[in-house]
Amino acid sequence: MQHISHKDIENYDRFYRGNLINSVTGFKSANLLATRSIDDIDNVAIFSSVTHLGSNPAMFSFVQRPLGHGVGHTYQNLKATGKITLNHVNMNLVDRSHQSSAKYDEQVSEFNELGIELLRRNDFIAPFVNEATIQVAAEYVNEYPIKENNCILVICKITDIFIQPNILHQDGWLDISKAGSVAINGLDGYAVAKTRKRLSYAQVDKELEELSIDNDA
Amino acid sequence: MQHISHKDIENYDRFYRGNLINSVTGFKSANLLATRSIDDIDNVAIFSSVTHLGSNPAMFSFVQRPLGHGVGHTYQNLKATGKITLNHVNMNLVDRSHQSSAKYDEQVSEFNELGIELLRRNDFIAPFVNEATIQVAAEYVNEYPIKENNCILVICKITDIFIQPNILHQDGWLDISKAGSVAINGLDGYAVAKTRKRLSYAQVDKELEELSIDNDA
Numbered sequence: 001m002q003h004i005s006h007k008d009i010e011n012y013d014r015f016y017r018g019n020l021i022n023s024v025t026g027f028k029s030a031n032l033l034a035t036r037s038i039d040d041i042d043n044v045a046i047f048s049s050v051t052h053l054g055s056n057p058a059m060f061s062f063v064q065r066p067l068g069h070g071v072g073h074t075y076q077n078l079k080a081t082g083k084i085t086l087n088h089v090n091m092n093l094v095d096r097s098h099q100s101s102a103k104y105d106e107q108v109s110e111f112n113e114l115g116i117e118l119l120r121r122n123d124f125i126a127p128f129v130n131e132a133t134i135q136v137a138a139e140y141v142n143e144y145p146i147k148e149n150n151c152i153l154v155i156c157k158i159t160d161i162f163i164q165p166n167i168l169h170q171d172g173w174l175d176i177s178k179a180g181s182v183a184i185n186g187l188d189g190y191a192v193a194k195t196r197k198r199l200s201y202a203q204v205d206k207e208l209e210e211l212s213i214d215n216d217a
Numbered sequence: 218m219q220h221i222s223h224k225d226i227e228n229y230d231r232f233y234r235g236n237l238i239n240s241v242t243g244f245k246s247a248n249l250l251a252t253r254s255i256d257d258i259d260n261v262a263i264f265s266s267v268t269h270l271g272s273n274p275a276m277f278s279f280v281q282r283p284l285g286h287g288v289g290h291t292y293q294n295l296k297a298t299g300k301i302t303l304n305h306v307n308m309n310l311v312d313r314s315h316q317s318s319a320k321y322d323e324q325v326s327e328f329n330e331l332g333i334e335l336l337r338r339n340d341f342i343a344p345f346v347n348e349a350t351i352q353v354a355a356e357y358v359n360e361y362p363i364k365e366n367n368c369i370l371v372i373c374k375i376t377d378i379f380i381q382p383n384i385l386h387q388d389g390w391l392d393i394s395k396a397g398s399v400a401i402n403g404l405d406g407y408a409v410a411k412t413r414k415r416l417s418y419a420q421v422d423k424e425l426e427e428l429s430i431d432n433d434a
Contacts, residue, residue: 001352001379001380001381001382002379002380002381002382002385003377003378003379004377004378004379004380005376005377006376006377009275009375009378012389014272014273015388015389016388016389017272017273017275017389018272018389019386019388019389019390019391020272020378020385020389020390020391021269021271021272021275021375022269022272023389023390023391023393024351024353024375024378024380024391025246025248025267025268025269025277025303025353026246026247026248026267026305026393026398026400027244027245027246027247027393027398027399027400027410028244028246028268028269029242029243029244029245030243030244031242031243048269049268049269050242050243051242051245051266051268051280052238052239052242052245052265052266053280053363053365053366053368054238054365054366054368055231055234055235055237055238055239056231056234056366057365057366058226058234058238059365059366060242061370063268063270086242088243091413094414094416095416095425098416098419098425099419099425100419101419102419102420102421102423103420103421104421134241135218136241136242141365142364142365144361144363144370146270146361146372147359148270148271148274148276148358148359148372149270149271149273149274149276151270151271153278153361153370155363155365158226158238158241159222159223160220160221160222160223161220161221161226161237161241162218162219162220162221163218163219163221163241164218164219165218165219168219168237169236171232171233171236172229172232172233172234172235172236172237172240173236173237173240173402173403173404173405173406174236174237174240174241174402174403175402175406176240176243176244176402176403177402177408181243181244182244183243183244183400183408183410185390185391185392185393185394185410185412186390186391186393186415187390188390188415188416188417188418188428189390189392189412189414189415189430190412190413190414190415190416191394191400191410191411191412191413192410192411192413193244193400193402193408193409193410193411194408194409194410194411195402195406195407195408196308196407196408196409197311197406197407198403198405198406198407199311199312199315199405199407200405201405202315202316202317202318202319203319203320204319204320204321206319208312208315208316211405213406
């Protein structure tokens with residue numbers, strides 16, 4: 001195997017290092033996080049750092065890069081309004097989602113600019129992405145500043161979930177490959193994922209069983 | 218679309234809720250984290266919460282579930298020795314990797330118990346998973362207790378990377394689908410992912426270009 005050492009990593013230029021280190025921890029989730037500013041501008045931006053944090057209470061985290069220079073509208077709006085939506089990226093949305101990472105002025109709505117169709121639900125202030133087959137409403141809970149690199153771990157609580165009924169299984173599991181959700185490879189690679197097997201809860205001295213991934217809902 | 222409300226989520230039994238909430242944030246990385254205890258027991262366990270945290274310094278995080286009842290050997294060993302390895306799960310490793318989440322006694326090595334081939338590299342105390350096509354050596358940096366659910370966000374610094382040369386591209390990007398790395402869907406679903414496109418760095422008023430995913434290395 002090829003060995004890349006600590007010194008190699010330090011000596012690479014920032015683009016090479018960014019590509020390498022963003023790829024090496026495995027596939028990442030692909031979500032559009034949408035918020036609305038106190039000036040009524042609807043913001044949407046792609047994030048690859050959304051991670052399941054716990055089911056009870058139902059929470060996810062995302063990593064906010066260091067603030068400044070046009071970065072952090074999602075975070076600012078979430079702090080100001082308390083509300084955010086998470087919307088799964090599918091292949092039809094990939095190009096527009098990727099472009100949402102450009103540093104648009106905070107007075108510009110990426111929904112309008114990129115032709116991402118907005119969906120407003122009742123009195124929830126944050127907008128949803130209409131084309132997303134999985135949409136989640138959430139609210140701000142807390143944040144942890146990461147002193148090692150000035151990022152912020154932001155924690156949100158899931159309040160509502162909107163899905164296509166055919167992806168929900170009898171035991172609550174969602175077939176997110178059937179929903180068309182993509183995975184991210186590195187900074188800029190988009191992958192189609194096909195769920196191949198489910199396995200039973202692992203216990204010592206018990207054989208694993210394969211669970212059906214045909215939808216019996 | 219089907220609407221699942223806050224009250225629905227709270228009222229589900231824990232298994233249904235666990236399946237749903239673990240699926241709804243998107244695909245997750247699939248890694249075997251390996252450590253060695255101060256009693257010389259080699260430990261390996263699957264984690265779906267490993268997330269890229271930054272490239273300079275090169276860091277990843279993982280979420281340690283609340284400690285106790287046979288949980289936390291990875292975390293304890295990492296704290297005691299300072300070292301850990303991250304190894305990508307591929308389809309051949311899925312069954313044994315999933316079984317590593319059973320609560321084995323800390324005197325039991327999952328490598329032996331599950332037939333996962335161990336690789337020792339020089340004087341690095343933590344073992345590697347020989348069948349993994351991407352292997353990473355890392356060290357403990359810091360941790361942030363998450364007060365909302367008693368989890369711990371653990372931060373590690375990447376010190377060495379071992380890869381098959383054919384997955385490394387000229388700009389540092391790794392084709393982790395070519396490496397056979399899988400993605401996790403929920404608590405127990407395993408997906409094969411195929412990277413379909415790479416896109417250029419997004420800038421305001423500039424058209425995206427598609428980057429080649431054929432390896433020119």
